[in-house]
């Protein structure tokens with residue numbers, strides 16, 4: 001579903017991602033862990049085509065996206081939804097309009113169908129009937145859920161999450177974790193979740209990849225990661241979990 005082959009990313013000569021090789025299978029929840037500044041968000045932006053790698057290949061759904069034209073890339077982006085770290089809602093639009101945004105931009109759905117879809121997605125994230133609420137009336141956790149409803153409005157094959165539980169209390173983090181798992185089931189999607197919340201990582205991952213200083217230093221099931229003999233991995237898991 002997603003494959004990165006020998007990907008390098010430099011910013012102004014600084015090597016931010018180094019020779020990344022990663023394959024994410026259809027339907028999988030892949031969790032990317034690693035310290036702040038290790039390159040996790042950059043990795044997501046490469047997958048969604050917001051950045052082009054300095055070298056290497058990025059494959060999404062059977063297509064290599066680094067060399068393709070912008071209109072082709074836009075079509076592929078329609079297969080992806082992203083939940084950004086700071087929710088990134090449009091503050092001047094109601095919750096319903098935020099969720100409807102992509103449907104209006106990219107589909108020819110009639111108004112009634114848009115309204116029905118928005119209603120269904122808000123129900124999925126536990127925000128039934130909140131169509132007319134404005135973002136500034138919402139808590140951080142509710143914003144995150146609107147952001148998720150917006151990301152999945154067009155039933156993307158791939159959902160990318162950047163630090164979805166950052167800044168949330170444990171109960172809300174747990175709610176978001178369960179939504180990530182139930183979203184995968186409901187829209188049959190492949191998910192990539194960037195986090196440094198170890199509790200969340202182990203709760204939802206099929207596989208975990210740890211990135212450190214721009215390199216993937218370990219990939220495996222949660223059980224394998226827990227038993228990793230790589231001292232950096234072991235230390236990170238212990239440190240970040242407390």
Ligand code: ADP
Pocket residue numbers: 011012016034035036037038039040041042043
């Ligand atoms: P993480 O998400 O793991 O915290 P990032 O992917 O955001 O890490 O950043 C990794 C490194 O790349 C950081 O040193 C950051 O400063 C740098 N970086 C990220 N984006 C840019 C950019 N657009 N221009 C220059 N440097 C960047």
Ligand code: MG
Pocket residue numbers: 040041042162
């Ligand atoms: Mg980041």
